[in-house]
Amino acid sequence: MITVHGMSMSGNCYKVRLLLEQLGREYRWNEVDAPRGATRTPEFLAKNPNGRVPLLELDDGRTLPESNAILCWLAEGTGFLPADAWQKAQALGWMFFEQYSHEPYVAVARFIRGWTPADSPRRAELPRLHERGHQALAVMERHLQAADWFSGPQYGIVDIALFAYTHCAADGGFDLAAYPRLGDWLARVRATPGFVPMQANDAEAVARFALAD
Amino acid sequence: MITVHGMSMSGNCYKVRLLLEQLGREYRWNEVDAPRGATRTPEFLAKNPNGRVPLLELDDGRTLPESNAILCWLAEGTGFLPADAWQKAQALGWMFFEQYSHEPYVAVARFIRGWTPADSPRRAELPRLHERGHQALAVMERHLQAADWFSGPQYGIVDIALFAYTHCAADGGFDLAAYPRLGDWLARVRATPGFVPMQANDAEAVARFALAD
Numbered sequence: 001m002i003t004v005h006g007m008s009m010s011g012n013c014y015k016v017r018l019l020l021e022q023l024g025r026e027y028r029w030n031e032v033d034a035p036r037g038a039t040r041t042p043e044f045l046a047k048n049p050n051g052r053v054p055l056l057e058l059d060d061g062r063t064l065p066e067s068n069a070i071l072c073w074l075a076e077g078t079g080f081l082p083a084d085a086w087q088k089a090q091a092l093g094w095m096f097f098e099q100y101s102h103e104p105y106v107a108v109a110r111f112i113r114g115w116t117p118a119d120s121p122r123r124a125e126l127p128r129l130h131e132r133g134h135q136a137l138a139v140m141e142r143h144l145q146a147a148d149w150f151s152g153p154q155y156g157i158v159d160i161a162l163f164a165y166t167h168c169a170a171d172g173g174f175d176l177a178a179y180p181r182l183g184d185w186l187a188r189v190r191a192t193p194g195f196v197p198m199q200a201n202d203a204e205a206v207a208r209f210a211l212a213d
Numbered sequence: 214m215i216t217v218h219g220m221s222m223s224g225n226c227y228k229v230r231l232l233l234e235q236l237g238r239e240y241r242w243n244e245v246d247a248p249r250g251a252t253r254t255p256e257f258l259a260k261n262p263n264g265r266v267p268l269l270e271l272d273d274g275r276t277l278p279e280s281n282a283i284l285c286w287l288a289e290g291t292g293f294l295p296a297d298a299w300q301k302a303q304a305l306g307w308m309f310f311e312q313y314s315h316e317p318y319v320a321v322a323r324f325i326r327g328w329t330p331a332d333s334p335r336r337a338e339l340p341r342l343h344e345r346g347h348q349a350l351a352v353m354e355r356h357l358q359a360a361d362w363f364s365g366p367q368y369g370i371v372d373i374a375l376f377a378y379t380h381c382a383a384d385g386g387f388d389l390a391a392y393p394r395l396g397d398w399l400a401r402v403r404a405t406p407g408f409v410p411m412q413a414n415d416a417e418a419v420a421r422f423a424l425a426d
Contacts, residue, residue: 092279
C-alpha cells in the first residue's frame with residue numbers, strides 16, 4: 001500500500017490526498033509535524049534530501065518527492081491525465097506554472113497571514129506576493145474564457161494542483177470577486193465525484209507554526 | 214518546423230536550445246527582447262498569457278510554455294527521458310525541484326548581481342537567495358554520491374534543466390568549490406555529444422536589463 005508523508009494543513013499535501021480519494025486508492029497517511037522539525041531529521045532526510053512534504057513511499061521503501069510529480073505518477077493511465085502527448089504536455093506546462101508562478105505567491109501569502117505573528121517582518125513581502133499572485137489568477141481567469149478545465153477536455157490533476165491554493169486564496173488576502181470564471185471553476189471542482197475538502201487549520205498547529213517562524 | 218521564442222541569455226531558454234541541438238532537431242530561434250517589453254505585447258500574450266519565454270510554437274500555431282514542459286515533450290520517446298514509469302516520475306520530481314527549490318534562488322541571484330545596478334534595493338535579497346541556493350546545491354551534491362546523472366541511468370533532460378543555472382551559479386555569487394561532485398558532473402555534461410554552451414552575456418542587452426529593472 002502507498003504511504004503519504006504529509007501535513008494536512010498544506011495545500012501541496014492536500015493535492016495528493018484529493019487525488020487518492022477520487023481515484024478510490026487505499027493509502028496510509030503519515031502526519032508529519034514539520035514545524036517541530038520532523039522533515040529535518042536524518043531519517044526523513046534519508047527519504048527526501050530536500051526535506052519537504054508531501055513524500056510518497058512504496059512498500060519496498062522507494063520514495064517520490066514533489067507534489068506535482070506524485071500527481072503525475074498516480075494519474076498516469078487514468079482519466080485524470082490526458083493520454084494524448086500534446087495535451088499531456090499542456091497539462092505539464094500548467095503544473096510548472098502552478099509551482100513557479102502561482103504557489104510561491106498565493107500559498108506563501110496565506111502562510112504569512114495565517115501562521116506568522118502580526119508584527120513579523122515577513123509581512124513586508126505581502127504587497128509583492130499580492131501583485132504576482134494576482135497576475136497568476138488573471139492568467140487562470142483568461143484560460144477559463146475558452147475552457148472548463150485546466151487538465152484538458154476533462155477534470156484532472158492540473159485542476160487538483162491549482163485548486164489546492166486557489167480555493168483558499170482569500171486566507172492570503174486575495175479577493176476572488178474580480179475572477180468570476182475562477183469562482184465557477186472552484187464550484188465545478190467541489191462538485192466532482194469523491195471530492196474531499198482540505199482540512200481546516202488546527203489552532204494548536206497554527207500556534208506551533210508561529211513559534212517556528 | 215519548430216519555432217522557439219527565447220532569449221539567449223536566459224538559462225531557461227538555453228535548456229531548450231541545448232536539447233534541440235543534442236537531438237539534432239531543426240528549429241527556428243526567434244530572439245525575444247523581453248527587457249524591451251516583447252513578452253508583454255498583445256501578440257505575445259495571445260501565444261502565452263503568462264508572458265514568459267521560452268515558448269515553443271508549432272507550424273500550425275499551437276504553443277507550449279514552460280521550459281521543463283517543453284523539455285519533457287521534446288524528449289518523450291528519446292533516450293533523454295527514461296521510458297520506465299517510476300524513473301520518469303523521479304525525473305519529473307527533479308524537474309519540479311529545479312523550478313521550485315533551485316532556479317528561484319540560483320538564477321535570481323545571477324540576475325540581481327548581473328543585471329541590476331550596484332545600488333539596487335533588490336541586492337538585499339541576496340543573503341536569503343544564497344542560503345536557499347546552497348541548500349539546493351547541497352541536495353544535488355548528495356544525489357551525486359550514488360549516481361552520475363539526475364535523469365536516471367543516463368544523461369538526459371533533468372541534467373539539462375539543472376545544468377542551465379548551476380554551471381553559471383558563480384555569476385550569482387555561489388562558490389562551487391564546496392561541491393566537488395557537482396564540479397565533476399558539470400564536466401560530464403559539457404562532454405556529452407552535441408553539447409553547446411550558453412551564449413555569453415551581451416553588454417548592450419545587460420545595460421537594457423538594468424534599465425528595465
